[in-house]
Amino acid sequence: MYRIMIVEDDDKIAGILQAYILKYGYEVIRAKKYRELKEEFIANNPDLVMLDINLPYFDGFYWCRQIRTVSTVPIIFISARTGEMDQVLAIENGGDDYITKPFHLDLVMAKIKSVLRRAYGEYAIQDANRDVIDVNGLKLYITKNQLEWNGKRTDLSKNECLLIENLMVKAGEIVSREHLLEALWDDIHFVDDNTLTVNVARVRKKLEELGICKAALETIRGQGYRLNHVWGETDV
Known part of the structure; x- marks a missing residue:
């Protein structure tokens, strides 16, 4: 379920948007702290923002x-401003799309679905330098420290996220313990080797929570670890 944050101080418009978006199964949050929107955004961790000017x-x-x-x-900006320069400013300041008021709700929903597909779904461009890494449907949202598979999501710690990221970008290959230690910690001389083992165990547990079998994250004795990118049901 995607979470959408509406930043609109007109209560009537915000209510109409919320009610319509909810019908499509999305979670909706309405902004309340207009002096502290950045903090509210971080606290709610949405997948998409509808933002008034x-x-x-x-x-x-x-x-x-x-x-x-x-x-x-x-x-996605939503605004009564119809000038071309406002739309240019919206894009230049980091926006992905722009909808002018009054708007048709079907158009709003089409824009939302399109942007979500580009960001997270079938049209997303996947590589190691982007926010989302996708390996056979297992998705890692790097800036959110979240892992998703088969419609379920689980939160990760910073180190868990770094660990699974390094395994996912080399899925099917053996990743050495030395490589993982260097990726997770700045100075490996002060890190107990067992700390990596503990973090691997935690990632395995997170994968199990999503319904992925333990064998997906394989220990290669004397070498390191390998993420086998064929998922199965939890082997319990």
Whole structure:
């Protein structure tokens, strides 16, 4: 289930958007703290933001720039401003799309679905330098420290995220313990070797929570670990 955050100070418009989006099975959050939108964004961790331009205290362009300092989450501007320069500013400040008011709700939903597909779904471009890594349907959202498979998500610690990221970008290959130690810690001389084993065990547990079998993350004795990218049901 994707979580959508609506940043719109017109209560009527925000309510209409919320009610319509909820019908499609998405989770919806409405912003409340217009002085602290960045903190509210971080606390709610949405998958997409619907952002008005005319807001109390600071405008939507400002808040879009603030969000971009911590996330690459899709942002769709919704505004009564119809000028081309406003739309240009929205894109230049980090927005992904722009919808003018008054808007047709079907168009809003089509835009939401399209942006979500580009960001997380079938049209997403996957590589190690992007926010999302996808290996046979197992998705890692790097900036959110979240792992998703088969419609389920689980939160990861920073080290768990780094560990699974390094295994996913080399799925099917053996990744040495030395490589993983260097990826997770700046100075491996002060890290107990058992610490890596503990983190691997935690990642296995997170995979099991998603319904992926233990054998998916394989220990290669004397060498390292391998993520086998054919998933199965939890072997319990």
